Amino acid sequence: xxSPFIYQWVTQCLYAPPKLRKGKMLGVALKSxxxxxxxxxxxxxxxxxxxxxxKFPEVSFGKAPYDxxxxxxxxxxxxxxxxxxxxxxxxxxxxxxxxxxDGKQESHWKSLIANQCITVSVDHFYCGVIxxxxxxxxxxxxxxx
Numbered sequence: 176x177x178s179p180f181i182y183q184w185v186t187q188c189l190y191a192p193p194k195l196r197k198g199k200m201l202g203v204a205l206k207s208x209x210x211x212x213x214x215x216x217x218x219x220x221x222x223x224x225x226x227x228x229x230k231f232p233e234v235s236f237g238k239a240p241y242d243x244x245x246x247x248x249x250x251x252x253x254x255x256x257x258x259x260x261x262x263x264x265x266x267x268x269x270x271x272x273x274x275x276x277d278g279k280q281e282s283h284w285k286s287l288i289a290n291q292c293i294t295v296s297v298d299h300f301y302c303g304v305i306x307x308x309x310x311x312x313x314x315x316x317x318x319x320x
Contacts, residue, residue, distance in 0.1 A: 178314055180306075181295065184210065189320050199320065200302040204245055204270055205230055207304075211268065213242035244269045248276070249283035249303070251290075258292050258307065267307050274303040288315055 188210035189195065195202035201223050208216070208231055215238045218224040223245060227234065239262040246253070249271055257263050274284040284303055288296040291313070295306040298317045 178295065178311065178316070180308065180311060181297065181314070181316055181318075185318060185320075189318075195320055199299070200270070200272055201226060203299065203302060203304070203320075204243075207268060207270070208234070208243055211242070211266070213268070215240065215242050217241045217244040217262075219245070219247070240264045241267055243267065246271045248273055249280050249287055251283055251287050254287065254305075255290070255292070263307055265307060265309055269305045271303045271305070273301075274298065275300060 184207070188206050189203065191206070195206075204223065204227065207213070208227065214234055216227065216234050216236050217239075218227060218236060224236065239260075241257070241263055244257070244263070244267070246269065254263075254269065263269070271284070273280055275281055284298075287293060288303075288305065292307065293305050294308045294311050294313050296315045297304040298315070300317075300319055
């Protein structure tokens with residue numbers, strides 16, 4: 176792994192106890208919110224949003240610019256619109272469910288991570304993560320946890 180940023184996130188956050196088992200996508204979200212200290216979240220009302228509220232009662236939902244966004248599927252136009260409208264910032268993290276659900280989602284995922292504004296992408300197989308880090312070279316990682 177060539178990125179100190181990703182190496183630290185994976186080793187100090189995702190691989191740190193407790194281990195991710197069932198609900199790995201939610202585990203990535205919860206661990207990352209705590210690790211990075213995210214405060215402003217974009218998460219649709221769901222079981223995941225309730226669990227996030229329980230664990231982090233101090234976070235706010237729906238207040239841009241977003242530190243963290245959880246999307247149900249790959250939506251390139253939404254992400255690019257958020258970047259253009261400055262609803263995301265340099266250290267924002269976007270967690271996307273179901274990137275390999277079907278050929279259409281995989282195609283959208285590949286197109287999204289090829290875009291120049293997405294500098295760091297991580298394929299966890301069951302979900303994908305993108306970071307908008309201008310100071311970092313464009314890199315893509317496949318990391319199973």
